[in-house]
Amino acid sequence: MISLKDIQKGLLVSLWFVFLTFPLLVIKVNPIERVITWRWFNMLWIALGSFSCYLAVKAYKARQLSRQKRIKQGVIKERTAWSGRILKEPGIYIPFLIAVGLFALVFPWIFSTYQTNIMVTALMYIVLGLGLNIVVGVAGLLDLGYVAFYAVGAYSYALLNLHFGLGFWTVLPIGGLLAASFGILLGFPVLRLRGDYLAIVTLGFGEIIRLILENWNDFSQGPSGIANIPRPGLFGMHLSLDQSITYLYYLVIGMVLFTIFVVNRLQNSRIGRAWFALREDEIACQAMGIDKTRTKLTAFALGATWAGMVGVFFAAKTTFVNPASFTFLESAIILCIVVLGGMGSIIGVILAALILILLPEYLRAFSDYRMLAFGAVLVTMMIFRPQGLIANVRRIYTIPEE
Amino acid sequence: MDYFIELFFSGLTRGSIYALIALGYTMVYGIIGLINFAHGEIYMIGAFTALIVSTVLSIFGFPLPAIIILTLLASAIWAAAYGYTVEKIAYQPLRNAPRLSPLISAIGMSMFLQNYVLLAQTPDFLPFPALIPDFDFMEPYAATIGSSDLVILVTTAVVMLLLTWLIKFTRTGKAMRATAQDRKMAMLVGINVDNVISITFIIGSALAAIGGLLIAAHIGQINFYIGFIAGIKAFTAAVLGGIGSIPGAVLGSFILGLTEAFATGYVSSDYEDVFAFSLLVLILIFRPAGLLGKATIEKV
């Protein structure tokens, strides 16, 4: 499969990368002390790494090609993805679901508070991912400022609690609604923009929100943030840390279930179909009588609502908010979850959130490489598997008997 | 009046840097319709390469003029190499993919490069060697305009002229313009579109590297994160002028630089970035074609 020519080319590629990375990876200077450190080993790694990467990609491509050829010749049939096959087999996925459900239920009793706490974070990202999935995955609107709505939710809890003493349960819907209003406010003028412009405008909006929170001290207490935000209470009982984290865990599990339920129903509805269609072809959509702006706005506002609600959870979990938690990187991480999981795919997003949030937590040794990996994930997924880990499965309608 | 002139020069300096970066955005957008999100990172890599090369050379005892020339060359070459490689890896395979795919890929590339430099070098600010000396003849005007400002302005002007010449009068330039107009048609008349795109990335990246080098010498310090903000500002400038239009990018950059300087001078710098971002949002909403760009009609 790999010819001599490939190896020659691979050598050239690795030579190129050695050249490319030479100043940054091999030389390290300290301009103050005027010391140069030469790290020749890095050069070796790059040479080996790029060579094997090249061959791996080559082999992968060759396999894809021969596969497609054989599909064309009719030798083999196009394979539905393993995930798709499993999802079609109730005998497999129902026991699996039950197992997952049970596991989720007993999780805080088996694992330490810390593990539970991490799980709460991961679950929050699942909800965020599912929310953004409505916007990016389903409706095809690239929102790079999703974190702004998250911030709106977090700050509405922090501020409403600080000034008016409102509790978690009161603010949860308020935070969602406030975020939704921000979504509509922003969405109204910008949603008619073309996809890539929309992405940039939302990015700008996200930064504006963060900068305002940072600068407007009278309103948000600026960069020093708001502390002592209460955790959600349970009928006025005083909960210890362990208990309140366990409690929060179940709340977030509830939130995840609620989100899955809603997103699933939405996707399989008139509105959901319109979102998918909008992602596929805007013009055809309009020609079919779908109000583009309105449909987009619905998706945008719904996505924002979820971000707002998770924002409230965030403030309650962290008990402290400051603008530093709402940078563009946060939006990028959530986007990464959606892209890795598979645009529009609920199970994919859940899986991706767990992988991307839990893995770095348990591989602390590699935590420095986290953002590097996120970037690489975005690029690789786009090139090799744009449909994501688990491609979205279109619903098959049962035909009513006439 | 003095204050006004001082702010004016300050705005021009900013504008020049933005322009050097914005050109890369606008050229790439003109040719493949992609917002090259990683372009700010190329600028940062250019600055870093310059820092490394110049420090190494000065430790080896090269004379200042040699350091300047070699550093300029090295940072332009390596930045161009990075730009070229980024295009080959992250964008070329996605040429026929849905419009958002290359953009997401570009965002990924931007994150990757930022963290690559962070890990390969250092997260801290590094001091940049004083490559631009204080000229004696500038001494009487030092309070108004510094030597480095002058160098930046002159270099930018020269680079702009060269670029205009390249695009207007050379074969490569013509091929670039043809590809920007209609990629399929350009292919049909025998232009190697892949090469043209590569050249665009190479030129854009080299320009960004020059910008990176100049700004690093001017401000005196760099870290891995300088590309993000500068990149977004330059992108704003490109959009302001009309993305895809080269004179537009330059015009937009100077307008943005000057408004920022005057806004800081006469109002406040607290909301400097808010202001730039709001400008970006407003232009995209009300005049997505920018000042000099042409409104396009989607073919049905």
Place this chain on the structure above:
Amino acid sequence: MSAVSIQFLKNNRKDMEPLLNITGLTMDFGGIRALDNLDLRVQQGEIVALIGPNGAGKTTFFNCLTGIYKPTAGELLLTPPGRKTSRLNGLKPNRVTQHGLARTFQNIRLFPNMTVLENVMIGRHCRTRAKVLGAIFRNRKTVQEEKEIVALSLSILKKIGLYDFHDEFAKNLPYGAQRRLEIARALATDPLLLLLDEPAAGMNPQETHELDELITTIRDDGLSILLIEHDMKLVMSLSDYIFVMDYGKKIAEGDPEAIRNNPAVIKAYLGEDIDDA
């Protein structure tokens, strides 16, 4: 429709209130006049063809009519039988569709990653009501509506001959079937007037023949049809009335017989396969 009533229609074209009445339609693209003062009428129940050489502005005309482009000048009036006249100028595409104009596209624009059935169901969007809350809570009204959408879409697929493919992805259909699916999707919007942009393009003679029959059936169901087509044989056999465009201007109109013999038309086509018809 019988030959007599067609004759009646032809004789009375000028007198009846037309379903679609376009006057003075002009479209400029930055100095280039793509459509120049175009007048065109479609009567209820007619199949009207719009022909002309490539680049004559036919698709631009469709785009202006359906709201994708905003025309520079002109009046677009739609008068459904027994109802008030409404102006279509300046309406957004989706509003135009709601008024009863549905179209297909020259270069097929299906939703490739949705199933055939879903593609048709999208067409029902503008005739149904379910909102977000309905979707979440699935109240009886929504469920009922959803059932109706599926049933109606399936019946359209049956009529169009794509029932067996309803679970396929649209992108996996053969070319001819994709064109038919576009028609099915358009039909799902309950149109008064169906706009077909080169429906026979790329079809083999067998498929074209089936298309001919399909369009006739649709007309017999009471719809009017406006059709852009290059296949002269199809145009001549189907149309009740023909408009000819060249360089954005109308150069001729009349029944197929008249058009066949019109010197201006022959000149525009430079003797291009007009004789085949």
Place this chain on the structure above:
Amino acid sequence: MKMHHKLLTMIAAAALTAGMAAGAMAADTIKIGVAGAHSGDLASYGLPTVKAAELVVKDINAKGGINGAKLELLVEDDVCKPEVATNTATKLVSQGVNVVIGHICSGATKAALPIYRDAGIIVMSPSATDSSLTQSGDYPNFYRTIAPNDAQARTEVDFALNTLKVKTIAIIHDKGDYGKGFAEDAKKFIEQSGKAKVVLFEGITPGAVDYSAVVQKIKRSGAEAVIFGGYHPEASKIVTQMRKKRMTTIFLSDDGVKDDTFIKVAGKYAEGVYATGPADVSSNPLTKEYHDKYQQAYGSEPGAFFDNAIAASLALTNALAKAGSTDEAAIANVLHTEDVATPFGSIRFDSKGDAIGIGFVVYQVKDGQYVQIQ
């Protein structure tokens, strides 16, 4: 076991303090948590603290530990992010730490403190300077071996008003929590004193391509002195641009600038700049001792907050030893009442948790070095 324990607490729903968890601890080890930024772009602020704690603990363990118990360090990274800091704190609490050295950044510290407070764990930060951490009274379990922002701003303002006798001052900050907090305190003190006018109060954007507009603005404001709140990268950029514009305005700044890197980066332009910082402790034998140990172990000079971290480690271990238990109240009592020798001299903690004896003094750059002048 764990499950049983948890069920119990849940059903009881009574306040079972983590004192119980501490009591359940094996007596032969005392766990000290070290939390702060150990990776990412702020790692250079957090890692020296880890090293400091390691050095101190190594010494104590070599001498047989505290009251027979060995010390164990649990090092956790919070990347200086509040949301991560809560995870870090939870992890440390669930691992049963007895005391914590950290966190490094004020924001992360604020987020983590309630978790430690509810678990009854004493926390001592070598670097979190936000005034409200001690002054709000919200965190009785919090101590620090660095002076709070307002003390620093007080020192700086007093110096500017009384020693330099400037009448007009421009205050510039970097919009960050440290810089802006400091700038606001400074502004407050100047206005309270009535001796000088704040003619300009403005935030700059870190990482901007050029600061000349703001420098021109300072010039036009006619300020005799600039007080800058923030870190040395921005400070050196602004000073450089000011001096290049031939401005001789006095430049005063904070501890974030009192760093040799500032002088090396700004070079000749750094000359004459004032910065507040902890008193020069290089002559203190303890400082020498630990700097030498660091030099031996790692072959370089220790980084930011190393002395403060040594002080925190010494103060905490001393309190653990003297209290004879890991009980919060007992440790707190020692911290408040007994002096402990640290690189900053003998210190103890006031009722709010700030160290008595760690204050700020003013330095000036003279001939390429920070020289204490007050």
